[in-house]
Amino acid sequence: AQKITQTQPGMFVQEKEAVTLDCTYDTSDPSYGLFWYKQPSSGEMIFLIYQGSYDQQNATEGRYSLNFQKARKSANLVISASQLGDSAMYFCAMRENQAGTALIFGKGTTLSVSS
Amino acid sequence: KAGVTQTPRYLIKTRGQQVTLSCSPISGHRSVSWYQQTPGQGLQFLFEYFSETQRNKGNFPGRFSGRQFSNSRSEMNVSTLELGDSALYLCASSPGQGRYGYTFGSGTRLTVV
Numbered sequence: 001a002q003k004i005t006q007t008q009p010g011m012f013v014q015e016k017e018a019v020t021l022d023c024t025y026d027t028s029d030p031s032y033g034l035f036w037y038k039q040p041s042s043g044e045m046i047f048l049i050y051q052g053s054y055d056q057q058n059a060t061e062g063r064y065s066l067n068f069q070k071a072r073k074s075a076n077l078v079i080s081a082s083q084l085g086d087s088a089m090y091f092c093a094m095r096e097n098q099a100g101t102a103l104i105f106g107k108g109t110t111l112s113v114s115s
Numbered sequence: 116k117a118g119v120t121q122t123p124r125y126l127i128k129t130r131g132q133q134v135t136l137s138c139s140p141i142s143g144h145r146s147v148s149w150y151q152q153t154p155g156q157g158l159q160f161l162f163e164y165f166s167e168t169q170r171n172k173g174n175f176p177g178r179f180s181g182r183q184f185s186n187s188r189s190e191m192n193v194s195t196l197e198l199g200d201s202a203l204y205l206c207a208s209s210p211g212q213g214r215y216g217y218t219f220g221s222g223t224r225l226t227v228v
Contacts, residue, residue, distance in 0.1 A: 035216060043203055045219035091158065100171040101148060101209070103217065105158035 003027065004092050004106035012112050013082050020067070021077040021109045023092030031097040034075040036066065039089040039108070048090075051075055082113045117142065119208050119220035127226045133194040136223045140187050140208030146170075147189040148217065149181060152203040161204075164189055165211075193225075201227045 120139040149161040160173040164183035181191040207217035
């Protein structure tokens with residue numbers, strides 16, 4: 001079974017609009033962390049935001065926020081006021097504390113921002 | 116502050132050869148992880164080294180190996196290359212466990228012909 005599911009292969013949005021990228025996860029480990037990364041065409045993975053399973057509040061980092069719904073096992077990334085430079089592949093990833101330091105990645109969502 | 120440096124950026128090898136990729140982590144980071152990214156399988160964890168010891172290993176054959184030096188620089192080696200080893204190999208460094216994000220390098224794109 002997939003541990004990280006990203007159901008949107010591609011998303012299209014106009015500049016200045018907000019966009020939500022979906023991520024659901026599956027784990028029985030009570031202690032885990034959720035990450036979002038951005039991968040532009042250059043290939044580098046850029047860390048965007050982190051949410052710990054025990055964090056009481058949703059994480060925010062500038063224009064990025066994470067809509068964490070623990071009971072539904074979802075960790076959606078919200079990008080407010082999209083910019084052309086946001087066009088990239090976005091990956092949701094999970095680290096289960098019982099499994100050590102390995103990150104488990106979803107298949108990714110390609111975001112295209114147009115003017 | 117220098118980021119994670121991976122060398123070389125691009126590599127073309129022939130089936131059956133071996134290859135060594137290098138990763139220099141952010142100064143002070145003691146953990147280095149390696150990932151393979153392919154269109155078919157996506158991003159998969161290879162292994163992680165912390166203070167010169169392999170701490171965690173993914174589900175890859177023994178042809179894939181790695182090591183870490185006392186300065187935290189890491190190398191990964193793939194022996195007897197197969198066409199299916201063609202991929203982007205990403206290295207990530209971290210100061211340790213917990214809520215730290217992993218900082219990735221730009222990757223080494225390996226093509227096996």
